Amino acid sequence: xxxxxxxxxxxxxxxxxxxxxxxxxxxxxxxxxxxxxxxxxxxxxxxxxxxxxxxxxxxxxxxxxxxxxxxxxxxxxxxxxxxxxxxxxxxxxxxxxxxxxxxxxxxxxxxxxxxxxxxxxxxxxxxxxxxxxxxxxxxxxxxxxxxxxxxxxxxxxxx
Amino acid sequence: xxxxxxxxxxxxxxxxxxxxxxxxxxxxxxxxxxxxxxxxxxxxxxxxxxxxxxxxxxxxxxxxxxxxxxxxxxxxxxxxxxxxxxxxxxxxxxxxxxxxxxxxxxxxxxxxxxxxxxxxxxxxxxxxxxxxxxxxxxxxxxxxxxxxxxxxxxxxxxxxx
Numbered sequence: 570x571x572x573x574x575x576x577x578x579x580x581x582x583x584x585x586x587x588x589x590x591x592x593x594x595x596x597x598x599x600x601x602x603x604x605x606x607x608x609x610x611x612x613x614x615x616x617x618x619x620x621x622x623x624x625x626x627x628x629x630x631x632x633x634x635x636x637x638x639x640x641x642x643x644x645x646x647x648x649x650x651x652x653x654x655x656x657x658x659x660x661x662x663x664x665x666x667x668x669x670x671x672x673x674x675x676x677x678x679x680x681x682x683x684x685x686x687x688x689x690x691x692x693x694x695x696x697x698x699x700x701x702x703x704x705x706x707x708x709x710x711x712x713x714x715x716x717x718x719x720x721x722x723x724x725x726x727x728x
Numbered sequence: 729x730x731x732x733x734x735x736x737x738x739x740x741x742x743x744x745x746x747x748x749x750x751x752x753x754x755x756x757x758x759x760x761x762x763x764x765x766x767x768x769x770x771x772x773x774x775x776x777x778x779x780x781x782x783x784x785x786x787x788x789x790x791x792x793x794x795x796x797x798x799x800x801x802x803x804x805x806x807x808x809x810x811x812x813x814x815x816x817x818x819x820x821x822x823x824x825x826x827x828x829x830x831x832x833x834x835x836x837x838x839x840x841x842x843x844x845x846x847x848x849x850x851x852x853x854x855x856x857x858x859x860x861x862x863x864x865x866x867x868x869x870x871x872x873x874x875x876x877x878x879x880x881x882x883x884x885x886x887x888x889x
Contacts, residue, residue, distance in 0.1 A: 685825055693825045696791065702820040703862060703881060707789045 570608045570621075575599070575666075576723045579621075583670040587646050593684040596724065597691050598622070598673055601699055604706065604714040611663050620662030620669030624676065629659040632675050643678075647671045673699075688715060688727045759861035760883065761805075761873055763817075769802030770855045771814065773846050781814065791821035792838030796845065796882075798855065806868065810878035817859055817880045837885040858883040 570579075580598045584590035602608055605623035612618075618625050637644045651668040653661050662669035677684070680698045685691055692711040700706035712727045720726040771779055776786045776797060785795040797814040800807055807815060819842070822834035845855070859880045861873060868874045 682825070690825045693823050696821060696823045697825070702791075702823060703818070703879075704821075705783075705785065705793075705795075705818065707784070707791060707793065707821070708823065709790055710784070 570666075572599070572603070572608060572719050573722050575602065575608055575621075579666050580670050583650055583667050584674065586650055587643070587671060587674060589674060589678075591684070593686045593691070594674065594677075596688060597677060597684050597694065598670055599719055599723070600688070600691055600711060600715050601673055601695055602670075603718040604695065604711045605699075607714065608718055611666075619659055620672075621666055622662070622669050622673035624659070624662055624669065624672055626659035628676065629657075629662065629672055632672060632679070633657060636679055637675060643675070647675065688712075688724065692727070757860050757862070758867050759865040759873060761859060763798065763803060763855065763857050763859050763880075765798045765802050765855040767849065767852045767854050769799035770849060771797040772849050779814065780812065781816070783816075785818065788819075788835075788839045788842050789821070790835070791823050792819060792835035793821045794819050794838070794842050796855070800878075805873045805875060805880075807875040807878060809876060812878055814878065815875070815880055816878050817857070817882055819882045820884060822884075833887065834884065837887070841882075841885045 576595070576599055580595055580602070581590060584594055584598070602621045605618070606621045608621060610623075611620050613623055616625075617627075619629075637647060647668075648657070650671045651657060651661060652665050653668075657668075662672060677698065680694075682694070682698070685694055689712070692708045692715070695711055696702075696704075696706060696708050715724070716726045772795075773786055776783055776795070779797060781797060783795050785793050788794045796817045798817060800810065800813060800815050803815065805815065819838050822831045822838065824831035845857075848855070859882055861875055861880055864877050864879045865873055865875045
């Protein structure tokens with residue numbers, strides 16, 4: 570998907586609907602999607618992760634069980650973003666990019682540290698809290714994906 | 729019987745993370761174990777390119793991450809859902825937001841550890857290392873380590889201070 574289209578039709582509207590838009594949170598989700606899926610893949614090759622943000626089903630389910638189900642207002646907003654009916658399923662993230670974006674934002678909401686504002690620090694934030702120190706991703710990989718897919722629009726390159 | 733002298737590795741770390749997906753590698757981690765693997769069952773560095781694995785971590789990243797392969801059949805670890813002949817041992821990353829001397833020191837220790845492993849590997853020595861599976865493993869009824877995938881992690885080299 571084109572980065573500007575992804576920004577303007579998926580990420581920003583979802584963050585606004587969640588009452589949670591900031592430039593930093595938008596850049597965080599855009600960078601996460603660029604790195605995790607190259608804005609192409611919605612099913613991990615050789616792994617369980619789903620959607621543009623490549624969230625694993627266990628993480629999706631944990632967000633519901635241990636976070637969203639204790640936050641009625643946020644829960645309602647996420648359910649309103651989701652297009653499918655019935656109990657939320659991890660597989661919804663594969664076919665519903667707005668729901669996938671909402672769940673990615675929820676995952677970051679569980680991080681106590683605030684989102685940094687510089688793109689380079691956002692790359693480190695993704696590595697620490699989304700990919701995690703155990704994950705195979707690297708900060709330099711995030712920056713490479715950012716520079717390849719998110720520049721010159723909607724963002725400037727990370728030097 | 730070991731194929732050769734072992735590389736003794738000084739490990740043990742205390743790094744606490746509270747983020748989602750954070751991992752434990754303390755001595756109390758039930759998945760923590762010691763690996764002794766003959767040299768012929770180890771693949772690392774540029775040799776990984778000769779296997780069916782594709783990795784960008786054959787050598788340490790800026791965060792100190794690297795990966796080493798060990799033949800599944802050379803260990804007592806059970807990994808029925810790992811379709812590869814190899815288990816993958818990854819060194820966890822050291823990352824900070826902004827510059828942090830402690831993180832830089834941790835990365836340096838990991839690079840030094842990789843260099844030690846590679847030197848031993850090049851000399852034909854066995855791999856001896858403390859590893860853990862974190863969220864990707866558990867202990868089976870008989871105490872055997874059971875992996876959900878192919879992943880293991882090196883226990884990070886400890887600070888000398």
